[in-house]
Amino acid sequence: MLAYTYIDNGKFELTEKPLPKIQGPRDAIVRVTLASICTSDLHIKRGAVPRAVKGITVGHEMVGVVEEVGGAVGNVSPGDRVCVNVETFCGECWFCRRGYVNNCTDGNGGWALGCRIDGGQAEYVRVPFADTGLVKIPDGVSDEAALFAGDVLATGYWAVRISEQEPGDCVAVIGAGPVGLCAAACARIKRPSSIIICERNAQRRAFAKRYMPEAEVVPPEDMPRLMQALPRGGADRVLECGGTAASFEAAWRSARPNACVVVAALYEQAQTLPLPDMYGKNLTVKFGGVDGCDCAEILSLIERGEIDTVPLITHTFALKDIAAGYELFESGSDGVMKVAIKP
Numbered sequence: 001m002l003a004y005t006y007i008d009n010g011k012f013e014l015t016e017k018p019l020p021k022i023q024g025p026r027d028a029i030v031r032v033t034l035a036s037i038c039t040s041d042l043h044i045k046r047g048a049v050p051r052a053v054k055g056i057t058v059g060h061e062m063v064g065v066v067e068e069v070g071g072a073v074g075n076v077s078p079g080d081r082v083c084v085n086v087e088t089f090c091g092e093c094w095f096c097r098r099g100y101v102n103n104c105t106d107g108n109g110g111w112a113l114g115c116r117i118d119g120g121q122a123e124y125v126r127v128p129f130a131d132t133g134l135v136k137i138p139d140g141v142s143d144e145a146a147l148f149a150g151d152v153l154a155t156g157y158w159a160v161r162i163s164e165q166e167p168g169d170c171v172a173v174i175g176a177g178p179v180g181l182c183a184a185a186c187a188r189i190k191r192p193s194s195i196i197i198c199e200r201n202a203q204r205r206a207f208a209k210r211y212m213p214e215a216e217v218v219p220p221e222d223m224p225r226l227m228q229a230l231p232r233g234g235a236d237r238v239l240e241c242g243g244t245a246a247s248f249e250a251a252w253r254s255a256r257p258n259a260c261v262v263v264a265a266l267y268e269q270a271q272t273l274p275l276p277d278m279y280g281k282n283l284t285v286k287f288g289g290v291d292g293c294d295c296a297e298i299l300s301l302i303e304r305g306e307i308d309t310v311p312l313i314t315h316t317f318a319l320k321d322i323a324a325g326y327e328l329f330e331s332g333s334d335g336v337m338k339v340a341i342k343p
Contacts, residue, residue: 002343003057003122004322009047012058014322020118020126025072028130030082034143035062035120035341036313037322037329038151039177039243040266044115045326048268052115059121059341060086060114061151063143066134073130081143083299084120085133086151087292088112096132102289111289121322123343135295138303144310147340148182149298153309155290156182156241157298159264160190162286163237167191172227172235172254174198175242176208176217178312178338179264183239184212185307196235198223198250203335211311220246223254232256240287241265249274255283263287316340 003017020029038061044052066080076082089101089109096104104110108128113119118126127133137146148154156179165171171187173180176199184195195215199205202219209217218226227234234256240247243265255261261283301307314337317325325339 001123002319003118004059004319006044006052006054006056006058008054010045012045012323012326014320017057017118017122020124022068022070023126024128025070026129026131027070028066028073028076028127028134029068030064030084030125030127030134031067032062032064032120032123032125032343034064034147035059035343036147037325037339037341041114042330043266043268046268049115056114056116057118057120057122057125058114059119060111061148062120062125063137063146064120064125067124069130075131076134076136081137082134083137083146083150083295084113084125084127085135085292085295086111086113086154086290088127088129088133089293090129091132099293100291101293102291121319121341123319135299138299141299141303142310144313144340145302145308146299148309148312148338149295149302150292151290152178152338153182153186153298153307154292154294155179155264156184156186157294158290158292159183159239159241159262160186161294163239163260163262165190165192165237168193169236170194170196170230172196172198172238174238174240174247174251174254175265176201176204177241180239180241181208181211181312182309183241183264184215185309187237187239188212189301189306196226198254200246207335207337220250223250227254230256234259236260238262239264243267245269245271252278252281252283252285255281258282260284260286264290312338313340314338316342319343
């Protein structure tokens with residue numbers, strides 16, 4: 001089968017690999033019907049994910065059809081359309097039992113697919129712990145609508161959940177890329193008083209305004225004035241989705257005193273926490289990797305029409321042309337937001 005493979009830092013290649021096989025009773029084999037390119041894939045390519053294993057098939061955002069299941073898998077059957085969670089998790093360790101599946105202690109747990117084991121930018125993928133990591137896609141939900149439920153949309157949902165957002169809160173989202181827009185879409189469900197999206201790129205600001213007309217979309221230079229004009233001197237919840245030093249600073253500066261700042265971005269460089277400048281704001285700051293265990297609930301929201309991320313798919317490439325898709329995604333040209341890959 002064709003599989004996009006991590007060869008070396010700076011080098012991915014389309015290669016031929018054997019079809020995956022069941023290796024354990026909790027495995028499933030999924031025929032990939034749609035996948036996508038994620039910024040985390042670029043982090044791997046740039047060598048910014050030390051745990052990534054050279055030679056693996058990349059890709060951790062995909063939907064497909066179950067082809068085969070191990071003997072212990074009872075939640076899905078061959079022929080089912082499924083969404084694949086970004087994280088595989090045992091469901092039994094101390095962390096999993098508390099919903100902290102990103103830190104599952106099993107060797108195949110956490111972010112394994114497309115990082116430590118073969119992922120889904122391929123024709124087929126083996127999914128360990130399929131009984132926890134695969135979720136059936138409702139009949140009325142298309143592959144395109146379900147595509148992000150296991151990763152980028154799950155990240156936005158998780159960020160809102162751990163921010164403890166309440167109805168009437170003012171929510172600031174830093175960064176109008178895919179993660180930021182997914183976070184904004186999830187924040188909208190919680191009935192905020194307002195959503196403010198901060199983005200330096202004019203093209204992305206225009207996209208964000210089309211995607212979420214009710215949000216106030218502004219460049220970074222307008223944020224200080226806007227935050228000072230708010231009743232409590234800043235946003236109640238800030239979701240940092242930019243992943244740069246400037247966006248990191250903008251996040252904590254945009255928060256009102258005693259607010260919650262959630263850092264959902266993945267950084268390629270270390271950041272400095274300026275504690276003397278932050279002293280007295282009494283912020284709660286939460287950060288880390290998504291605990292991707294909300295897929296079923298997210299798919300229900302999609303089915304009810306409360307979330308729609310299909311507009312984020314701006315380009316689609318065949319698997320055989322995936323290198324061109326990566327080139328476009330890395331360049332940020334032609335209004336690209338998310339690139340879907342069709343095997």
